[in-house]
Amino acid sequence: MSDNLYAYGVTPDDGSLAVDATGVDGSEDVSTVSHGPLAAVVSPVDDMDPERTDENVRAHDDVLRAVMVDAERTVVPMQFGMVFKGKRPLKNILRTGRPTFSRSLNDIDGTYELGVKLVAEEGATVDREAVAERVDERLAPVSVGTVENDLFSDRLVVNSSYLVERDEREAFDEAIDDIDEAYDALTLQYTGPWAPYNFVDVAIEAK
Amino acid sequence: MTQRAPESSSLADALDRILDKGIVIDVWARISIIGLELITIEARIVVASVDTFIHYAEEITTLEQASAEGELDTGGKIAIDEREETETRPKGTRTQPAT
Numbered sequence: 346m347s348d349n350l351y352a353y354g355v356t357p358d359d360g361s362l363a364v365d366a367t368g369v370d371g372s373e374d375v376s377t378v379s380h381g382p383l384a385a386v387v388s389p390v391d392d393m394d395p396e397r398t399d400e401n402v403r404a405h406d407d408v409l410r411a412v413m414v415d416a417e418r419t420v421v422p423m424q425f426g427m428v429f430k431g432k433r434p435l436k437n438i439l440r441t442g443r444p445t446f447s448r449s450l451n452d453i454d455g456t457y458e459l460g461v462k463l464v465a466e467e468g469a470t471v472d473r474e475a476v477a478e479r480v481d482e483r484l485a486p487v488s489v490g491t492v493e494n495d496l497f498s499d500r501l502v503v504n505s506s507y508l509v510e511r512d513e514r515e516a517f518d519e520a521i522d523d524i525d526e527a528y529d530a531l532t533l534q535y536t537g538p539w540a541p542y543n544f545v546d547v548a549i550e551a552k
Numbered sequence: 553m554t555q556r557a558p559e560s561s562s563l564a565d566a567l568d569r570i571l572d573k574g575i576v577i578d579v580w581a582r583i584s585i586i587g588l589e590l591i592t593i594e595a596r597i598v599v600a601s602v603d604t605f606i607h608y609a610e611e612i613t614t615l616e617q618a619s620a621e622g623e624l625d626t627g628g629k630i631a632i633d634e635r636e637e638t639e640t641r642p643k644g645t646r647t648q649p650a651t
Contacts, residue, residue, distance in 0.1 A: 355575070393583075397571065399563055406566045424574035430583040438581060460565055536565050542573040551580035 348431040350378065350387040351395065353408045354420040354540060355439070355446045358384035362418060366411040369395050369404045375411075378432050380439035383446055386412055386420070387435070393428045401425070409540040413457050417511065421449045421547075422540035442549055449545050456489060456508050457538035459517060463503040463524075464532040471531070473502050480524055481505070487516040492543040502531060506543040514538075 351369045356362065356377075364375040368388030377384040386408060395401055405425055412420045429435040439446070463480065465471045480503050481491065490508035497504070509517045525533045 402566050402570050403563070405570050422570075422574040424572070424576050425570045427575070427577050428582065434582055434584055437584070438577060534562075536562055539565075539569060540574075542569040545575065546573075548576045548578075549581055550578040551584065 347389070347391055349390050349393060350385075350429045350431065350435060351390040352423050352427045352429060352435065353386040353388075353405060354412065354422040355383055355385050355450070356412060356418045356420045357450060358382055362386075362412070362416055364408060364411050365415065366408045367404055368408055369401045371400075371404075375408055378435050378439075380436045381443060383439045383443060385435055385439060387429075390428055393430070395426060395428065397425065406539075410538070413538060413540060419450055419454050419456070420540050421446060421453070421545050422542055438549065442547075445547055445549075449547060453508065453541045453544055455512070456510050456541060456544075458541045458543060459488075459507050459509050459537035460535070460539065461503060461505050461507060461521070461524075462501060462534040462536075463528065464498075464534065465500050465502050466530065467500065469530060471502055476502050476528065476531070479527070483520050483524055484517065487513050487520050490544055494543070506539075508541055508544050509538075 351372070353368075353375075358377065358379045358381075360379070362377055362384060364377075364386060366375055367373060368375045370390050370392075372388035372390065375386065375388045378387055379385075388408070402425060409420055409422055412418050429438075461480070461484065463476060484505075484507055485491065488507040488509045492506045494504040494506060496502075507517070521533070521535050
C-alpha cells in the first residue's frame with residue numbers, strides 16, 4: 346500500500362473522531378489527519394486518480410454520512426478524487442487553508458443538506474412559480490439556507506437544496522409531509538442528509 | 553406521493569454532488585511536500601439578481617463607450633438608477649427562521 350491518502354472532508358479536530366464506514370476502493374481504514382484545530386477525514390488508496398465507479402461514489406458519501414450523522418460532526422466536503430501524496434501535503438493544506446476551512450465550518454456549523462424535488466407527470470399542467478414559491482415559504486422557516494438547483498427536465502418543478510440544522514430536522518420533515526399532502530399530483534423526492542455540498546464552494550490552487 | 557431516502561441517497565443525486573461540488577484542491581498542492589504558496593478562491597456570495605447584474609453591466613458599457621468617445625465629463629456625477637431589490641439569501645448564508 347502506498348502513502349496516498351484519499352480525503353473526504355474537513356472537520357473540527359477534538360481527537361476523538363472514529364468513523365465506522367468502508368471507504369473508497371474498499372478501504373476499511375478510515376481515520377483522520379490533524380493540524381491545529383482541523384482534521385481531514387482520510388483513507389489509504391493506491392492510485393492518485395481513483396476510479397469514478399458507483400461503489401466509490403457511494404463510499405465517499407457513506408464516509409461523510411458517518412461523520413455527520415453517526416458522529417454528529419460538521420464537515421466541509423471534498424469533491425471526489427482529492428488524493429494526497431502522504432500526510433505532509435495534506436497538513437500543508439490544513440495549515441494554509443485554515444482561515445477558509447474555519448470560516449466554512451462556521452457557516453455550516455451543526456447543519457446538513459437535504460434535497461427536495463417535485464416532479465410532475467408527463468404532460469401535466471402545473472403553475473411552477475406558484476408551487477416553487479409555496480414550497481419555499483413552507484421550508485424557509487425551518488432551514489437556514491437554500492440553493493435552487495438546475496431544472497434539468499421539463500417534468501421537474503422544484504429542485505432545491507436546503508441547509509438544515511440538526512435540531513430542526515423533525516420540523517423540516519413535518520414541513521415535507523405538509524408539502525406532500527398539498528400536491529397530490531406531484532411526486533416529491535426527498536433525499537439526504539448530505540454533507541453541505543451546495544453551501545461550500547472553495548478552490549485551492551498552487552501559485 | 554413521497555419518495556423518501558431518509559439517511560440514504562439516490563445514486564444520481566450522489567453523483568451530482570460528489571463529482572461536481574465540494575472543495576477542489578489543485579493537484580500540485582496535493583503532491584508537493586514543500587510549502588507551496590497557495591491561492592484560495594471562495595465563491596461565498598451569488599449574484600443577487602440577474603436583472604441587477606444586466607442593468608449595471610449595461611450602465612458600465614455605456615460609460616465605457618462615452619469615455620472612449622471623449623463624451624464623458626469626468627467632473628460631473630454619474631447617476632445610476634438604483635432599483636429596489638427583493639431580499640435574497642446568498643449561497644450559504646443564514647437567515648433567522650420566520651416567527
